Amino acid sequence: MNILEVKNLTKRYGDFTAVAGINFAVKKGDVFGFLGPNGAGKTTTINMLTGLAKVTEGTVFLAGIDCVKHMKKAQELMGIVPDESNLYPEMNGLENLDFCGALYGMEKKERNRKAWELLEQVGLKEAAKKPFKAYSKGMKRRLTIAAGIIHNPDILFLDEPTTGIDVESARHIRKLLIDLNKSGTTIFLTTHYIEEAERLCNRIAFIVDGKIVKIDSTEKLLETAQREKIVQFSVDNCILELQGILQQTFPEYKYKVIDEQTIRVYSAEAIDLIPIIEVFKDNSLTLYEAKVIKPSLEEVFVKITGIEAKKMKNEGGKK
Numbered sequence: 001m002n003i004l005e006v007k008n009l010t011k012r013y014g015d016f017t018a019v020a021g022i023n024f025a026v027k028k029g030d031v032f033g034f035l036g037p038n039g040a041g042k043t044t045t046i047n048m049l050t051g052l053a054k055v056t057e058g059t060v061f062l063a064g065i066d067c068v069k070h071m072k073k074a075q076e077l078m079g080i081v082p083d084e085s086n087l088y089p090e091m092n093g094l095e096n097l098d099f100c101g102a103l104y105g106m107e108k109k110e111r112n113r114k115a116w117e118l119l120e121q122v123g124l125k126e127a128a129k130k131p132f133k134a135y136s137k138g139m140k141r142r143l144t145i146a147a148g149i150i151h152n153p154d155i156l157f158l159d160e161p162t163t164g165i166d167v168e169s170a171r172h173i174r175k176l177l178i179d180l181n182k183s184g185t186t187i188f189l190t191t192h193y194i195e196e197a198e199r200l201c202n203r204i205a206f207i208v209d210g211k212i213v214k215i216d217s218t219e220k221l222l223e224t225a226q227r228e229k230i231v232q233f234s235v236d237n238c239i240l241e242l243q244g245i246l247q248q249t250f251p252e253y254k255y256k257v258i259d260e261q262t263i264r265v266y267s268a269e270a271i272d273l274i275p276i277i278e279v280f281k282d283n284s285l286t287l288y289e290a291k292v293i294k295p296s297l298e299e300v301f302v303k304i305t306g307i308e309a310k311k312m313k314n315e316g317g318k319k
Ligand SMILES: Nc1ncnc2c1ncn2[C@@H]1O[C@H](COP(=O)(O)OP(=O)(O)OP(=O)(O)O)[C@@H](O)[C@H]1O
Pocket: 013, 016, 018, 036, 037, 038, 039, 040, 041, 042, 043, 044, 045, 192
């Protein structure tokens, strides 16, 4: 059953189209990933879905509710974790959660019980009485998630939940999201970490320049990738020259130079290594390493979008 249905969703800023008529559906129980590079339109999309940005054109239905017309009603079913925290810097962790609970109309006693339960769940019990502004980035993100789930939403929206925070917090958040999903919460997240999407999501949409260029189950995406065989060779140098020689000798394979010492050979069929190694020998090259690469979502992403996976990671790291 679809919990979220999005049709022709568009956002224009003047002449500029940030999101260009996208269509997708999220099923109840999905962990749905929106994966794309900087400026792809991820935040714009999630903001339109959650009522933080106005929809220029198109429709969004959440559990049958028309979000464009009745966003307030739809928001009751949503947990929202924006990329920048929306909590109060002067209040401590407990007070922030209590305040959020009050906004959702929860009784004092219930709010307090739930706040402590959540603090425990996100690993912030010890920091409960510290002001939010004294939290590290990772702690802030964890508390923002706690605040987003205090009213047990049916669907949780997170914009880059693990970008720019420490490894430990990121791990904690991923585990938390998996547990939440297991207990029935549908999750919609954006990310530019390919690995994160692969690890967390059961469905992924690749978004580039405001358009969805591919959308499928993670399983299917990986299946497509893993039909291809890849072997990576590391030699002492002269990789460009070597690429030419290999191309001439084995035109049935595809090649990609990774760096000055590394080249990858791609094939739809099994790759016979001996003749390739002979070529290295004939050209007096020292072969340091030959390894089989198990294709990951990265390969699918690079193939479909033409965007270097390295670029995505660097962008993520910079934030
Ligand atoms: N208020 C605005 N006015 C004009 N252009 C905007 C505005 N907000 C976003 N954009 C543009 O829309 C495009 C999509 O931006 P968006 O923030 O949705 O990307 P993103 O995929 O979330 O990127 P990031 O990975 O950096 O978070 C970008 O080109 C951005 O410059």
